[in-house]
Amino acid sequence: MPRHDRDEPVPRQPQPPRAAAHRDRAVGHREGAAGAYARDAGGRDVAGRGRGEARGRGAIRRTVPADGSRLGRADHRAPRGHPRRRGRRGGGGAVRFDGRVAVVTGAAAGFGLAVSTRLTAEGAKVVMVDRAAEQLEKAAAGLAGALPVVADVSVESEVDGYVAKAVEAHGKIDLFFNNAGIEGRMAPMTELAVEDFDRVWAVNARGVFMGLRAVLKVMKQHKSGAIVNTASMAAIRGAATFSPYVAAKHAVAGLTRCAALEGAPFGIRVNAVAPGHIDTRMARDLTAQINPDDPDGVFERTSASVPLGRYGTAEEVANLAVWLLSEEASYVSGATHLIDGALNA
Numbered sequence: 001m002p003r004h005d006r007d008e009p010v011p012r013q014p015q016p017p018r019a020a021a022h023r024d025r026a027v028g029h030r031e032g033a034a035g036a037y038a039r040d041a042g043g044r045d046v047a048g049r050g051r052g053e054a055r056g057r058g059a060i061r062r063t064v065p066a067d068g069s070r071l072g073r074a075d076h077r078a079p080r081g082h083p084r085r086r087g088r089r090g091g092g093g094a095v096r097f098d099g100r101v102a103v104v105t106g107a108a109a110g111f112g113l114a115v116s117t118r119l120t121a122e123g124a125k126v127v128m129v130d131r132a133a134e135q136l137e138k139a140a141a142g143l144a145g146a147l148p149v150v151a152d153v154s155v156e157s158e159v160d161g162y163v164a165k166a167v168e169a170h171g172k173i174d175l176f177f178n179n180a181g182i183e184g185r186m187a188p189m190t191e192l193a194v195e196d197f198d199r200v201w202a203v204n205a206r207g208v209f210m211g212l213r214a215v216l217k218v219m220k221q222h223k224s225g226a227i228v229n230t231a232s233m234a235a236i237r238g239a240a241t242f243s244p245y246v247a248a249k250h251a252v253a254g255l256t257r258c259a260a261l262e263g264a265p266f267g268i269r270v271n272a273v274a275p276g277h278i279d280t281r282m283a284r285d286l287t288a289q290i291n292p293d294d295p296d297g298v299f300e301r302t303s304a305s306v307p308l309g310r311y312g313t314a315e316e317v318a319n320l321a322v323w324l325l326s327e328e329a330s331y332v333s334g335a336t337h338l339i340d341g342a343l344n345a
């Protein structure tokens with residue numbers, strides 16, 4: 001398998017001085033700039049070449065500011081009774097998504113599971129869709145009232161099927177997190193087969209389109225709804241070795257705009273989240289594709305390339321997605337929202 005240290009899934013801009021401070025503490029000057037995901041403004045690769053010793057995750061922790069503040073870090077230690085643990089209750093005692101029906105794709109892991117967990121905690125009934133049957137069963141078993149539906153979002157009949165099951169079970173769909181996606185194979189276009197492109201496109205673009213089409217039909221009848229598609233920072237920039245993924249995520253941004261315009265007269269809002277580097281299975285697979293001999297080194301350099309000094313978490317993406325699905329975002333529609341630790345600032 002070819003090595004692609006010199007290329008990157010999503011190249012980044014030159015860094016501001018503060019980011020350099022993080023970088024120096026985390027990986028030292030010898031590693032160069034942003035790890036294997038970087039290239040300079042002239043388009044040249046400035047990635048580390050895997051020379052550095054593997055340092056594991058411990059080094060990432062050192063990128064937290066010296067004063068110990070939790071800069072940009074999710075607070076996973078919310079006390080008992082905190083809204084994040086018991087669902088958000090307004091003054092009247094209502095849970096934010098009480099009585100709402102949500103459909104989440106890619107729900108067995110990563111962002112989909114994090115959003116399903118938050119929506120359930122805040123009162124929604126969640127229809128959890130994934131093609132990984134066993135993992136989905138386990139995930140849904142942990143969430144009160146969740147309905148697992150095994151489906152492949154790239155198959156038209158299965159997309160129409162999961163929407164039909166949601167309507168059959170609950171009579172409506174209020175919220176849709178159209179999220180399932182795959183990373184595909186990283187390689188220059190000249191080394192890709194057309195099948196590599198088709199595979200990513202089928203899930204990440206066609207799957208998103210078919211989900212929007214089926215759910216919009218239901219939401220239009222009820223004249224309300226909120227949808228969040230999962231794009232990526234790959235929806236706003238290119239990458240030398242990630243063309244199928246970048247093309248599909250650009251498509252998600254376009255579909256988001258079109259669906260927002262189509263849905264607006266029906267009171268339906270449609271947005272997309274565009275995450276940067278977020279620590280999930282997918283991100284770990286990409287580090288291994290970039291340098292199978294030193295995925296931890298890639299992870300470290302990538303962390304150091306982010307101005308906030310680390311990968312984000314699925315819970316942090318869920319915070320944004322769930323807000324976009326909530327009434328608090330009632331005037332927000334048609335936009336693709338970056339969540340990337342200032343990487344694209």
Ligand SMILES: NC(=O)c1ccc[n+]([C@@H]2O[C@H](COP(=O)([O-])OP(=O)(O)OC[C@H]3O[C@@H](n4cnc5c(N)ncnc54)[C@H](O)[C@@H]3O)[C@@H](O)[C@H]2O)c1
Binds near residue numbers: 111132151232280
């Ligand atoms: N992790 C990141 O850094 C990152 C950054 C930007 C965007 N994204 C996007 O976020 C979304 C979720 O990614 P993640 O990081 O949570 O990945 P993940 O691999 O942890 O989870 C993806 C889930 O989607 C499911 N899935 C994949 N293909 C499917 C299909 N055809 N039908 C049904 N289910 C399917 C998988 O089984 C898995 O449970 C994807 O669209 C991905 O492209 C991820």
